[in-house]
Amino acid sequence: MAAVTIITGASSGIGAALAHEAARAGRELLLVARSAEGLAKVADAIATEGHARPESIALDLSEAGAADRLAGELSKRGLSVFELVNNAGYGLAGPVVAHSRAEEVGIVDLNVRALTDLTLKFLPEIMAAKGGVLNVASTSAFQPGPYAAIYYASKSYVLSFSEALAYELRGRVRVTALCPGPVPTNFQKRAYPGQQSRSRLPGMSAEKCAAIGWRGFMAGKRVVIPGFLNKLAAFLAPRMPRKPVLAVSAYLAASRRAT
Numbered sequence: 643m644a645a646v647t648i649i650t651g652a653s654s655g656i657g658a659a660l661a662h663e664a665a666r667a668g669r670e671l672l673l674v675a676r677s678a679e680g681l682a683k684v685a686d687a688i689a690t691e692g693h694a695r696p697e698s699i700a701l702d703l704s705e706a707g708a709a710d711r712l713a714g715e716l717s718k719r720g721l722s723v724f725e726l727v728n729n730a731g732y733g734l735a736g737p738v739v740a741h742s743r744a745e746e747v748g749i750v751d752l753n754v755r756a757l758t759d760l761t762l763k764f765l766p767e768i769m770a771a772k773g774g775v776l777n778v779a780s781t782s783a784f785q786p787g788p789y790a791a792i793y794y795a796s797k798s799y800v801l802s803f804s805e806a807l808a809y810e811l812r813g814r815v816r817v818t819a820l821c822p823g824p825v826p827t828n829f830q831k832r833a834y835p836g837q838q839s840r841s842r843l844p845g846m847s848a849e850k851c852a853a854i855g856w857r858g859f860m861a862g863k864r865v866v867i868p869g870f871l872n873k874l875a876a877f878l879a880p881r882m883p884r885k886p887v888l889a890v891s892a893y894l895a896a897s898r899r900a901t
Contacts (some may be wrong), residue, residue: 643722645771646672648712650703650760651730653680656778656825659852660727661696662688667856671696672721674703674712675730697721703730704752709759723764724773728757728800731778733793735895746792753796758803765815774816776859777804781823781872785879785887789895797821801865808864816862820855822846823872846872 647664651657653675661673665688673681678700689695699715701708716723731753734741761775768775780794783801787794804819811817824845851868858866867873879887 643720644670645722645724645773646670646697646716647725647727647773648672648674648723648760648764649727649729650674650756651778652684652698653677654684656822656848656852656855657727657729658684658687659848660729660776660856662691662849663852663856664725664727665691665693665696667860669725670694672716673698674701676700676702703756703760704748708756709763712760713763722771723767724771725776726760726764726768726774727776727778728760729776729778730756731796733790733796735790737789738791749792749796753793754799757800761803761807769811769815772814774818774859774862775804775807776818776820776855778855779804779819779821781821781867781876783819783821784876785891786884787895788888788892794891805864816859818855818859818863819865820851820858821865821867821872821876822851822855823867823869823875825851 647669649657649661649664649671652661652673657675661671661684664671671688671694673684673696675681678698681698681700685696685698697719699712701712703709703712731749733749734745738746757777761777765775777800779800780797782790782794783797785794801819801821804817808817825848826845846869854868855866867876
């Protein structure tokens with residue numbers, strides 16, 4: 643039975659870049675995302691680089707039972723799981739009351755519930771293979787975030803869950819939380835529909851972020867924060883009084899200019 647590295651949210655952005663990193667590391671890949679077309683483009687690009695063409699499954703992981711459906715498809719294909727990269731996620735910008743309840747709860751369904759369900763579903767196989775879990779969190783995990791409140795809270799969960807799991811499984815399974823800062827990807831298009839967001843913080847390419855994240859994952863690091871300024875922000879935010887942290891977070895969110 644072939645052992646694969648599953649990468650969710652792999653049709654674009656950091657997920658696609660992580661797929662390229664994993665392919666270069668010689669992994670057999672199974673890419674998962676909602677867009678079959680996007681997955682095919684990523685798989686073709688990886689094959690063009692001379693690597694084995696990844697398998698892919700178009701699946702909405704926010705739906706109930708998605709982890710079981712994915713496991714069933716793996717069984718049909720004779721695949722087991724060596725590594726799991728939980729990258730799928732989204733956020734919404736603006737006050738909580740500006741969005742529907744379904745939109746906001748959907749963030750929890752994908753960023754929190756699906757990530758947890760996939761991890762628990764495949765962890766026995768990963769432990770048997772002495773593989774790893776890479777969870778993509780964010781520098782948002784280190785502070786509350788007005789005007790993206792549920793997204794920030796979801797990433798705090800991802801970081802906390804990942805660190806605790808890393809401790810529980812130390813010496814047996816690599817568990818890493820990747821915490822990027824601003825990265826220009828399709829994430830912004832969904833967070834700011836019909837707009838182009840511009841962060842006041844310096845951004846990093848998805849490719850560079852993925853390269854740093856993958857190296858940290860291979861080295862067994864518990865938390866990887868790409869970029870000096872992101873590391874500094876992540877260090878300072880939990881150590882500052884909450885009131886100014888809230889004010890700064892709100893300012894940065896409100897100062898994103900749309901064109």
